[in-house]
Amino acid sequence: MPVTPLLDSDLPHLERCLALAEEALLTGDQPFGSILVDASGREVFADHNRIAGGDETQHPEFAIARWAAAHLAPAERSRATVYTSGEHCAMCAAAHGWVGLGRIVYASSTEQLTGWLQGLGLAAGRVAPLPIESVVPGALVSGPAPELAERVRALHERYYNAR
Known part of the structure; x- marks a missing residue:
């Protein structure tokens, strides 16, 4: 399905996602x-990355x-929307697909x-940088938001420049 x-x-x-990213x-x-x-x-759930403790799956x-799997019925999950500061990685896209969540907006x-x-100057990560649609065919996806790109880029630059 094409990006909408x-x-x-x-x-x-x-904007809320960017505040959580910050x-x-x-x-x-x-x-x-x-x-x-x-x-x-x-909004029924919110979180931010928690990988600093060493568990790289804490996205x-x-x-x-x-x-969502623990708190929402399948029909509720399919009508829900996930908003995120960055497009899902392959792991998160797979989890999204398996649980049957609805639209993804990044x-x-x-x-x-x-x-x-x-x-x-950073090396590629350990997981292939696949678009969501490659992992979850038929996913309803919207993004990116051009008006937010510079702010998101600046957050990542701050993170990596501090390391």
């Missing part, structure tokens, strides 16, 4: 933040999938992040 355009109603939720950065973590919004538009999108793409990190 962002809606005006998506931007406030993406929170992650302030705690020494990579700057990623995500929220789960139910069909009525209400907020993965936490959302686990929380502020910055994997392609953008890969380019920013290369620009900082």
